[in-house]
Amino acid sequence: MEDSLRYIRDFLSVADSGSIARASEAIFKASSAIARAVGELERHLGVSLFERRPRGMLLNAYGEAVRNRARRITDEIAAALDEVSRLAKLQPTVERHAITSLLFNGRGLLLLIRLSELRNLSAAAVEVGLSQAGASMALSRMEGALGQPLFQRMMQGMVVTDAGALIVSRGKRIVAELRHMRADVAAIAGTLRGHITIGALPLGRTHLLPTAIAATLQRHPDIRVTTVESPYEALVAGLRDGDIDVIVGALRTGERNTGLLIESLFEDRLGIIARAGHPLAVHPLAVHPLAGQPLSLRDLLPQRWILPRPGAPGRRLIDQSFREFAIEPPVPSVETGDLAVLRGLLKTSDLITAISPHQLHHEIASGDLVELPVALGRTVRQIGITLRDGAMLSPAALAVLDAIRAASTPLRVAREGRD
Template sequence: MTQDPVEVNMRQLRAFAAVAQHRSVRKAADSLHLTQPAVTRAVRGLERELGLTLFDRSSRGMSTTDEGDLVQLRVRRAIEHLEGAGREMDEAAAAGEPRARRCSLVGQVARRHLQAVIAIADHYTETAAALSLGLSQPSITLALRDLERIVGRDLFLRTSRGMVATTCGQIMVRCGKLALAEIGAIGSDLAASVGLVSGRLLVGALPLSGTVLAPRAISQLAAAHPELHVSVIESPYDALLQGLRCGDIDVMVGTLHPSPPNDMVQERLFDDVLSVVVRPGHPLAQRKRLALPDIANAEWVVPYRRTRSRNVFERAILAAGLSLPAHAIESNTVAMVRGLLRASDRLSVLSRRQALHEQRNGQLTLLPIELAGTELQIGVVMRADAIRSAGLEALLAELRALCEEESIGDLQTAATL
């Protein structure tokens, strides 16, 4: 049984899905407008690729095995993403634009089409896309033109900045990524059925809020499951949200949004607040008690605009009757905040858990200032309709265990400061 990413072709998957649906090669062949031998060859080719028997064959028909059920779930979802792309592109047609003929993306789109359009969107030129895939530039151009013929619309505009996806192109890229992600998860699903956590897990960490919790959980996850390949990217909320929607990342860790989008689900792990931090040896570090008016004229390093931390910080300052910091430096990474503070007498804010971590390591000092109304919920964000892989479930278990282990101790420590 394979544990590697599945590299089967779309023809095999379509044939498998049709046989699983109709429980008959003959009926599947009729629905696909193929010959019975062609469908049989495609299904057997998929079974050879996976090293599994996907159907129980009997005189009463063909029923999926347990492994076949797992494959069928992912293949059905991949097909749904492609069908959804066709519907969305039709709905996105501009007023007055001739409606393109409806076509069956599922019946005509191949892996090469999806890989080409995704690579062009990522790299902005056909030449760079070809290099990223190890293909020739003419093959990428041909795949794009073929896909545009299938969908009946232009997917990219050629501009001075390179090739930019049209609205339909953006839909095709997003749905194509989701479809390929479902197919790519088949191998890890099959491995999980025999107790092996493998495959890939892509974690998005929000700056200034996931830098303590996520690394420990991921480190423990990697030690417990060496066959699982974990990648971490730190970006602002909007960028990670886009990554979640197209399957580029599996989970976002950090400060939760008070009004999450309908297509996302959030899980709160613990509550936190913002704390004011300075460099060790800062003149204010010796004070036993401080209030916000005591730092009214301070210079600051603040989170980026439109982040949750920045919003609640500014509300706390204004609620205290103070003016917002003038000439503040904006930074969205703990490393840069740390460096800027250590090189000056500026103040900054971090989540309480992060601030305690920095203080324990002698990097920064937490000031005894109450920032009322800066409560934050820290947790994870996932696509509401996603099937959680074994790797993601294992990460969630590590995060929950760490929160349960540390929360009481951190809150007790915070209460003494």
């Protein structure tokens, strides 16, 4: 679909003017070239976009959907041009026109995107189907038109410059719009098809997302889902760039949410978790004098702890909970954010942890782990979805979101029932 980018301006001109002849006059391009561009775009999408009539061309339902995406693409290109022009202090119209042409080059944008990720020109060239010489020449043309480098050659590879980062960020959004364009067309034809990328935070991975994804694929088997497991900051960067469609997990508040939309699905809480045979657990063989009794955080100070790394949201919550009772938080024996490591340590030792019971749902349900009867302070947090403000998700992505909301309903009801 990236090759279709070059046809977007011709398509929009015909869509807005209503005929190839009028589009030719408006953009000073041969009618035959415009007709060929529209035909290529229709071939790439596999559908006709116009009703061809003697007096002109009228958009059909597929064409309307494509025009919506095409306008978003041209808006991204215009924003990229303005940002790069200000940064590079470009004035001559010829320079701005040259950069605009480069931004409508899908293969060129993909080269920049892959190069920013791989930091190696040869590897990026292979990714986009170019020879190393061809990729080097394309990069030189782009840098020549801009009048400054898009990448710096450094010991750690090719590192994107400020100007290059602006183009890469907008380029990723453009690629996302092209990806969604095909999904929009498929939905009109009656099939939900497409690819959705979900940023999965820990509190969404164990139960909520698997349930929602399984339900979606049962109804719409042609949808493809990719999950990305990274720190929140990395996921937000991907969300802003269009690499990620939605983030699912604990919601964040504050200034860093500028440009993002958050939707709370349910409240979650921390619990103190240990193995079923732990001396403090409610267990027939428990011999500890406190076993089975309501515990305080002070009672747990002698225990050995597994906690998230400093700065992690869960770590801040448990530390605040201790301080709420005027108790200095414990120094953990193990600091980890890896759920597999956490599970293994809990099952094979008397270490305890503070974590959302939802993250260990299966182990608690099977009886391997238990939640200790401990009164905690304010450890409630909102779990939900985070979207980029202004994003227009594909029908496939919207179907997954609906499934996520449906899967969250029992969790919300269970929480409300406990309250």
